[in-house]
Amino acid sequence: MPLLGAHISSAGGLHRAVERASALGCEAxxxxxxxxxxxxxxxxxxxxxxxxxxTLLESGVKKVTAHASYLINLAGDGYVRNHSIDAVxxxxxxxxxxxxxxxxxxxGSSRGGSRAGALSNLAxxxxxxxxxxxxxxxxxLLETMAGQGDILGSSIDEFETVFEAMSWNNRLGVCADxxxxxxxxxxxxxxxxxxxxxSSLDRHFGLGRVGCWHLSDNKGALGSNIDRHEHIGQxxxxxxxxxxxxxxxxxxxxxxxxxxxxxxVGDAGNLALLRKLRGAERQAxxxxxxxxxx
Ligand SMILES: [Zn+2]
Ligand SMILES: [Zn+2]
Numbered sequence: 001m002p003l004l005g006a007h008i009s010s011a012g013g014l015h016r017a018v019e020r021a022s023a024l025g026c027e028a029x030x031x032x033x034x035x036x037x038x039x040x041x042x043x044x045x046x047x048x049x050x051x052x053x054x055t056l057l058e059s060g061v062k063k064v065t066a067h068a069s070y071l072i073n074l075a076g077d078g079y080v081r082n083h084s085i086d087a088v089x090x091x092x093x094x095x096x097x098x099x100x101x102x103x104x105x106x107x108g109s110s111r112g113g114s115r116a117g118a119l120s121n122l123a124x125x126x127x128x129x130x131x132x133x134x135x136x137x138x139x140x141l142l143e144t145m146a147g148q149g150d151i152l153g154s155s156i157d158e159f160e161t162v163f164e165a166m167s168w169n170n171r172l173g174v175c176a177d178x179x180x181x182x183x184x185x186x187x188x189x190x191x192x193x194x195x196x197x198x199s200s201l202d203r204h205f206g207l208g209r210v211g212c213w214h215l216s217d218n219k220g221a222l223g224s225n226i227d228r229h230e231h232i233g234q235x236x237x238x239x240x241x242x243x244x245x246x247x248x249x250x251x252x253x254x255x256x257x258x259x260x261x262x263x264x265v266g267d268a269g270n271l272a273l274l275r276k277l278r279g280a281e282r283q284a285x286x287x288x289x290x291x292x293x294x
Contacts (some may be wrong), residue, residue: 002245002251003253013044014033026061028062028255029067029277040090064100065100065103065104068235075109081207101139102140102173106226107143119161130166130169130171130273146179146182147183163209173209174201184225188263191240193282195242207251212254214259215232215242216231219235232260243277
């Protein structure tokens, strides 16, 4: 089963994020290693890195993923692209020092140019990054996006194009964001819809490439390209895909990270709901397996 967790603030030091995640009972967590609206954060001291690794070892958090800065655009060209390449390399090096084995990255934007050109910029930039971090085994997870404007990653075909251009390098994967795929037009509201979506992931690049899930409902409608995160079960998606995912054995040990609003029921409330759904779905599956006797 997926490892349930949330995106956690690292205010006050990266090890504080682990403490917060532990207090919530998270099995996995996602962090920004620095302010995501800045190109470069303060590099943590060796003592800070040590504190993070030690706190993590002593916690119940089994997997951590980092989310890269929002400013990065590997699909662009010129200055922004070069700056983005350097920024991703710095993030990978820091992940490596922290013992984090995956980095979630937005695929970027074509900024009015051709999408095919932008995808080829992205593949070329990723190639450079992987070459220059060849001894750092951190997997780059491209996140599925809701399809606003020129943003890449709203269709699974685009991921396949990039992977293909990079000869299916094993340091590439996908972060499947439920809120975003729904905004992009994938109807995951029913059991069949969820199963159809997972089959399409499998067909395009194999489920082993799905290194992370992002969980939140969407305030926007199906196919609206809107990306407005809502508490689980309180938006236009409803609880069905989340209840299917939390007990889906095909994603054993894959982080399933809440990106729901922090106000209202908050992470604690959403996690409690996911755990309840996991229990209920398991019971239902057991009943199905035993042919309805029990
Ligand atoms: Zn993201
Ligand atoms: Zn996300």
